Amino acid sequence: MAEINPKQLKETETAERKQSLNGRALKTLSAFANTKGGSLYIGIKDDARLISKSISDQAQQDIVNKVINHLNIIPEITLHTYKGNEFLEINIRKSTRPISYNGKYYRRSGNTTRELDEEGLRSFFLKNIAWDSQVDDRFSINEIDESS
Numbered sequence: 369m370a371e372i373n374p375k376q377l378k379e380t381e382t383a384e385r386k387q388s389l390n391g392r393a394l395k396t397l398s399a400f401a402n403t404k405g406g407s408l409y410i411g412i413k414d415d416a417r418l419i420s421k422s423i424s425d426q427a428q429q430d431i432v433n434k435v436i437n438h439l440n441i442i443p444e445i446t447l448h449t450y451k452g453n454e455f456l457e458i459n460i461r462k463s464t465r466p467i468s469y470n471g472k473y474y475r476r477s478g479n480t481t482r483e484l485d486e487e488g489l490r491s492f493f494l495k496n497i498a499w500d501s502q503v504d505d506r507f508s509i510n511e512i513d514e515s516s
Contacts, residue, residue: 372448374409374455375416379479382406387413389431389458391470392481394438399474399481400460401441401467402492406476409448411455418453431456439467466492 377385382404386393389410400406410431411419428445435443435458444459466473473484473492484492 371450373450374412374418377409377412377416381476381478383409384479384481385409385412385414385416387411387419389434394435394469395472395474395483396476396481397435397441397443397458397460398439398467398469399476401439401463402474403462403476405460405462408458408460409455410458411453418450418455420455421453423447423454423456428456431458439469441467 374385377383379385382400383406384393384396386396386408387410393408393410396406396408400408411423413419428447432443432445435441441460441463444461446457446459448455448457473489474481475484475488475492476482
């Protein structure tokens with residue numbers, strides 16, 4: 369266990385504090401995976417006060433299982449202490465494939481989590497596909513003018 373002052377954990381593009389692992393926290397983890405990766409600190413209020421004296425092994429396992437079941441990614445979990453209280457760090461690496469939460473895709477922008485709009489989704493899904501391997505269904509082979 370590492371001693372970390374939660375007031376030093378500023379919310380950034382790669383760090384966020386949450387009281388619990390709820391839907392908003394899972395959106396943030398999805399955004400971390402789709403952007404640069406990052407760490408979500410669970411058990412910390414907005415004013416950086418810690419919620420719990422201790423976090424059981426079962427609670428840690430439940431958190432790991434919730435992340436795996438909802439996002440299909442395996443997180444790295446670290447238990448931290450500060451002045452006798454505990455909180456968890458859930459670290460997510462940048463994913464090579466898009467990660468959704470409840471069928472929606474998210475990215476980090478500064479210290480906020482944003483849902484991708486239609487254009488953002490299109491470029492997000494196509495970013496690792498070579499342009500010459502993409503098919504445009506609006507045209508057929510019959511429309512190629514071989515005389516030119």
